[in-house]
Amino acid sequence: MASLDRYEGYHRFYTRGVVRVLQYDGSEIEAFTYWMPKGYVFTEPSAEYLLTVQQGYKDFGLNLVPLMMAYQDVNNKCAPN
Numbered sequence: 001m002a003s004l005d006r007y008e009g010y011h012r013f014y015t016r017g018v019v020r021v022l023q024y025d026g027s028e029i030e031a032f033t034y035w036m037p038k039g040y041v042f043t044e045p046s047a048e049y050l051l052t053v054q055q056g057y058k059d060f061g062l063n064l065v066p067l068m069m070a071y072q073d074v075n076n077k078c079a080p081n
Contacts, residue, residue: 008034010034013036013040014034014035014036014037015034015035015036015037016032016033016034016035017032017033017035018030018031018032018033019031019033042074042077042078043078044074044075044078045071045074050071053067054067
């Protein structure tokens with residue numbers, strides 16, 4: 001856990017905790033996650049970070065479309081006005 005906390009920037013960039021997640025079959029499970037605290041300014045993720053997350057999606061057979069939509073959303077929020 002300590003290694004993952006360091007990698008994810010726990011305490012510096014993120015908070016972590018357990019959340020309840022609704023699965024496709026309607027059942028719920030508990031999942032461990034990191035999230036940005038309120039007030040944190042969005043920044044575009046680095047190319048290296050995006051590639052790491054994309055690889056994780058691929059490793060677990062997840063659809064990349066939601067990830068790329070979220071990435072585009074962050075880019076839009078970070079774009080200069």
